[in-house]
Amino acid sequence: MKKTMKFSSVMLALTIGLTACSNGENAGEDKKDNQKTGGKSEEVVKIVYARGQDSTKATEKIIEEFEKKHPNIDVEFREMPADTGQQHDAYVTMLNAQSSEIDVMDLDVVWPAEFAQAGYTLPLDRFIEQDGVDLSKYNQGALAAGNFDGKQWAMPKFIDAGMLFYRTDIVPKDQVPKTWDELLAKAKEFKGKGGTQFGYLMQAKQYEGLVCNAVEFIASYGGKIVDENNNVVVNSPETIKGLKKLVEIAKSDVVPSNITTFTEPESHTAFIEGQSPFIRNWPYQYALANDQEQSKIAGKVGVAPLPAGDKGSAATLGGWMTAINKYSKHKKEAWEFVKFMTGPEGQKISAIYGGLAPTLPELFKDEEILKANPFFAEEGFVNALNAAVPRPVVPNYPEVSEIIQINVSKAIAGELTVEQAVANMEKEIKATMQK
Numbered sequence: 001m002k003k004t005m006k007f008s009s010v011m012l013a014l015t016i017g018l019t020a021c022s023n024g025e026n027a028g029e030d031k032k033d034n035q036k037t038g039g040k041s042e043e044v045v046k047i048v049y050a051r052g053q054d055s056t057k058a059t060e061k062i063i064e065e066f067e068k069k070h071p072n073i074d075v076e077f078r079e080m081p082a083d084t085g086q087q088h089d090a091y092v093t094m095l096n097a098q099s100s101e102i103d104v105m106d107l108d109v110v111w112p113a114e115f116a117q118a119g120y121t122l123p124l125d126r127f128i129e130q131d132g133v134d135l136s137k138y139n140q141g142a143l144a145a146g147n148f149d150g151k152q153w154a155m156p157k158f159i160d161a162g163m164l165f166y167r168t169d170i171v172p173k174d175q176v177p178k179t180w181d182e183l184l185a186k187a188k189e190f191k192g193k194g195g196t197q198f199g200y201l202m203q204a205k206q207y208e209g210l211v212c213n214a215v216e217f218i219a220s221y222g223g224k225i226v227d228e229n230n231n232v233v234v235n236s237p238e239t240i241k242g243l244k245k246l247v248e249i250a251k252s253d254v255v256p257s258n259i260t261t262f263t264e265p266e267s268h269t270a271f272i273e274g275q276s277p278f279i280r281n282w283p284y285q286y287a288l289a290n291d292q293e294q295s296k297i298a299g300k301v302g303v304a305p306l307p308a309g310d311k312g313s314a315a316t317l318g319g320w321m322t323a324i325n326k327y328s329k330h331k332k333e334a335w336e337f338v339k340f341m342t343g344p345e346g347q348k349i350s351a352i353y354g355g356l357a358p359t360l361p362e363l364f365k366d367e368e369i370l371k372a373n374p375f376f377a378e379e380g381f382v383n384a385l386n387a388a389v390p391r392p393v394v395p396n397y398p399e400v401s402e403i404i405q406i407n408v409s410k411a412i413a414g415e416l417t418v419e420q421a422v423a424n425m426e427k428e429i430k431a432t433m434q435k
């Protein structure tokens with residue numbers, strides 16, 4: 001019975017969508033049409049929400065709470081590939097074909113400009129204005145990642161920043177390394193202690209995560225890939241110094257010998273299995289390492305800012321945003337879901353059940369959130385989030401990323417010197433940005 005009702009309501013909504021809301025930018029249209037159809041707004045509309053695999057209960061909980069509040073909207077979860085690059089390509093294939101099969105999707109912070117320019121996503125400004133969503137309450141760096149050409153294309157859902165996690169049973173607090181050189185020394189010293197096999201874990205496979213690790217080394221020595229005006233400035237002594245440190249660590253014997261096959265899952269698995277005193281990862285690492293069901297090191301995990309280079313400590317800004325498919329047939333309902341998930345209620349669920357850091361700074365004072373994630377209250381964590389370094393915000397980011405991935409990988413493999421890799425990057429990124 002329920003199924004039939006949903007089916008007919010989908011058909012109804014589809015008809016409304018087709019007749020009334022071809023570009024959907026006018027959020028008022030749907031309402032008018034619902035009135036026209038004689039108060040059929042009680043009918044259930046199904047929307048499809050896509051995101052990468054969620055090993056926590058957060059997505060399930062968000063959908064459950066949302067549906068309770070919106071009995072006329074039924075959210076179906078569509079799981080996408082976990083690897084951010086593969087997930088990106090899956091969306092591009094779907095949206096290039098102007099498919100309406102998904103309504104709402106999570107976007108890595110580096111995609112909104114590209115998706116906006118390709119015409120895949122809907123500008124959210126009218127919805128934001130109409131519902132009085134106060135954007136000043138959001139972390140402005142995270143918000144900016146969804147802003148392109150003066151419009152807001154995606155709402156910030158959670159924020160990521162690279163951090164150093166360490167084993168409190170192996171590394172005394174006063175010996176937590178403060179610089180990359182100290183990290184190398186301490187990783188050597190503690191490697192083998194407490195049953196560990198390695199000294200340090202990072203992400204050095206040729207993929208997006210390598211760019212994130214590289215940006216941290218580059219920025220901590222004062223280098224940049226592009227400046228504030230998107231001029232390519234990567235070929236500098238600072239960048240060279242930073243990448244030399246990355247290469248030195250990636251080639252050293254403190255990391256696993258196959259470190260160039262490590263993404264987040266390989267590194268976090270080795271860490272929670274007790275194989276290393278140190279790891280560079282995103283905040284979710286804390287909740288995972290303290291999960292008694294999955295981790296051998298629960299209760300023995302400390303968090304610190306990443307080690308510093310000459311110019312201090314730098315964390316790459318990561319995170320995920322939520323956007324609406326421009327071809328969605330249920331834009332109004334899609335917006336209701338985006339608003340809920342990226343608003344205070346949804347973000348609270350993500351933080352408590354998923355260990356994800358909110359993009360609404362006020363939530364860092366929430367007692368239940370702090371109980372689930374005590375390190376959210378630590379100064380080092382808050383500072384790292386506030387100072388996180390964005391990757392270049394350009395529509396052809398995937399090409400820029402690929403250039404960085406390839407050249408850094410070649411430098412790690414010893415096929416290029418760091419100087420050559422950096423000169424290549426400058427030339428190739430400039431060429432791709434002029435296209």
Ligand code: GLC
Nearest residue numbers: 084108109160208209318319
């Ligand atoms: C995390 C970050 C994302 C980044 C990815 C790299 O998911 O949130 O921004 O691109 O890691 O693997």
